[in-house]
Amino acid sequence: MPRREQPLAVRPSDPRFDQQWWLFAHGAVQHGVAGFETAWLRNRGLPVSGPAPVVAVLDSGITSHPELNARLLPGYDFVSDTEYANDGDGRDADPSDPGNWLSAAEQAARPDKYGGCPPVPRSTWHGTAIAGQIAAVTDNGVGVAAATWQGVSVLPVRVAGRCGAAVADVVAGMRWAGGLPVDGAPPNPYPARVVVLGYGAAASCDANDPDPAARDAARSYRQALRELRAAGVFVVVGAGNGRGAVQRPANCPGAFAVTATHRDGYKANYANLGLEVALATPGGDVDNGATCDRELADSGIVTTSDLGATSPAAAGYAAAAGTSFAAPAVAATAALMLAVNPALTVDQLADGLRRSARPHVGVPPLGACAADNKGRCGCTTTTCGAGLLDADEALRYAAAPSAYVAPPRSTVVLDSEPLQRCAALLGRPPVGPVDPGITPPPGDPDAGSGGGATGPLWIVALALATVALRRHRPAAPCNRER
Numbered sequence: 001m002p003r004r005e006q007p008l009a010v011r012p013s014d015p016r017f018d019q020q021w022w023l024f025a026h027g028a029v030q031h032g033v034a035g036f037e038t039a040w041l042r043n044r045g046l047p048v049s050g051p052a053p054v055v056a057v058l059d060s061g062i063t064s065h066p067e068l069n070a071r072l073l074p075g076y077d078f079v080s081d082t083e084y085a086n087d088g089d090g091r092d093a094d095p096s097d098p099g100n101w102l103s104a105a106e107q108a109a110r111p112d113k114y115g116g117c118p119p120v121p122r123s124t125w126h127g128t129a130i131a132g133q134i135a136a137v138t139d140n141g142v143g144v145a146a147a148t149w150q151g152v153s154v155l156p157v158r159v160a161g162r163c164g165a166a167v168a169d170v171v172a173g174m175r176w177a178g179g180l181p182v183d184g185a186p187p188n189p190y191p192a193r194v195v196v197l198g199y200g201a202a203a204s205c206d207a208n209d210p211d212p213a214a215r216d217a218a219r220s221y222r223q224a225l226r227e228l229r230a231a232g233v234f235v236v237v238g239a240g241n242g243r244g245a246v247q248r249p250a251n252c253p254g255a256f257a258v259t260a261t262h263r264d265g266y267k268a269n270y271a272n273l274g275l276e277v278a279l280a281t282p283g284g285d286v287d288n289g290a291t292c293d294r295e296l297a298d299s300g301i302v303t304t305s306d307l308g309a310t311s312p313a314a315a316g317y318a319a320a321a322g323t324s325f326a327a328p329a330v331a332a333t334a335a336l337m338l339a340v341n342p343a344l345t346v347d348q349l350a351d352g353l354r355r356s357a358r359p360h361v362g363v364p365p366l367g368a369c370a371a372d373n374k375g376r377c378g379c380t381t382t383t384c385g386a387g388l389l390d391a392d393e394a395l396r397y398a399a400a401p402s403a404y405v406a407p408p409r410s411t412v413v414l415d416s417e418p419l420q421r422c423a424a425l426l427g428r429p430p431v432g433p434v435d436p437g438i439t440p441p442p443g444d445p446d447a448g449s450g451g452g453a454t455g456p457l458w459i460v461a462l463a464l465a466t467v468a469l470r471r472h473r474p475a476a477p478c479n480r481e482r
């Protein structure tokens with residue numbers, strides 16, 4: 001009897017799926033990918049019992065999109081500063097994203113309000129992008145596919161407006177998302193089991209930080225994360241895009257910090273690294289004109305967006321890059337794990353994601369990530385977490401946590417002509433950061449102002465780049481947005 005190959009993947013009918021390599025089955029190419037196509041054979045977000053898992057997207061809000069509207073629960077808007085909120089008022093029950101554009105002229109005219117904010121020539125629609133990665137309607141012959149296929153709901157919790165987000169608003173949004181009480185807001189009727197956050201600032205999460213504002217921020221994050229863990233809420237946070245230390249709140253105890261890789265699994269050029277990182281998965285590593293981008297850049301994370309340059313205009317699609325867009329793959333996997341086994345605790349989710357991860361890839365031409373090699377580099381368990389997200393193995397863990405044994409897997413070692421060309425450009429051994437075009441986001445912990453867009457109580461989006469996709473055209477090189 002001839003040996004019959006088993007199906008290894010489920011391919012949805014969405015026309016843009018061909019561009020969504022981050023969802024593809026793991027194979028001989030795209031060594032970084034989490035293999036959602038394979039995981040969908042096990043579960044597509046439909047729970048074995050109880051209600052569908054809810055993922056809260058703590059972000060810039062949400063825009064109307066035919067690929068998303070049916071998947072959204074009623075969320076909330078926690079942006080308290082009326083001017084940054086850009087919707088005419090403070091906190092309210094409508095998490096719509098009115099846009100976060102900021103012209104250079106507007107910035108110059110209002111240094112008190114916008115002096116510390118980078119200009120944003122086009123609104124980024126950051127929350128819409130992340131919601132689409134997790135839950136865009138899949139296999140409907142329209143637009144994109146999403147990591148949880150069709151079974152998971154998104155709770156849009158708006159915490160960021162123009163110039164980023166205030167720590168107090170993020171913490172309020174985290175608490176509310178997980179069903180904890182928040183003064184002035186009604187109880188959340190749809191508490192999330194998973195929260196994903198793609199904002200951060202270069203600051204410690206030290207409860208004894210000498211800066212009083214940084215200390216207060218650290219304490220409120222720590223307290224919220226403790227309470228959320230006790231409530232069974234798993235909090236996934238992007239590590240940040242500064243090519244340096246893991247940002248806050250990803251560096252806080254209880255946050256599950258995710259860094260971003262290239263499609264092939266080595267660290268993305270911009271991604272932060274360090275011991276606080278729990279796991280790595282692709283976040284896009286697009287061409288920003290930096291050294292080796294021509295040789296190595298991938299096409300980014302294709303997801304839902306809006307076509308409006310300032311205010312929302314029409315539903316569209318975009319290719320994005322940043323640790324912001326790595327974290328949702330992990331959050332979506334956690335939701336699928338909860339669909340397989342709703343009884344999983346926060347510790348089990350974290351344990352399962354780590355233990356089921358694939359080993360990091362070796363990339364001799366780039367060298368291993370280290371203190372003097374923080375751009376594109378070979379991830380290690382001390383710089384990029386336990387390994388590369390493996391969605392299918394994580395679901396296998398979820399089905400039987402106590403019996404789970406990770407399969408034996410050998411380390412993939414990459415070499416190629418483009419990698420060799422990059423190594424020559426960098427000069428081997430690697431000489432450290434070479435890219436002057438990527439600037440760490442604002443949010444200097446030593447600024448000491450206690451608030452505003454550059455103080456320790458302010459955090460910014462972990463999006464390196466987003467570019468709108470025109471109909472039927474491949475992803476163009478990205479415009480940097482900050």
Ligand SMILES: [Ca+2]
Pocket residue numbers: 077079085087088089090091092
């Ligand atoms: Ca408002």
Ligand SMILES: [Ca+2]
Pocket residue numbers: 077087092093094095096
């Ligand atoms: Ca609002």
Ligand SMILES: [Ca+2]
Pocket residue numbers: 014067136137138139140141142143144145
């Ligand atoms: Ca679709």
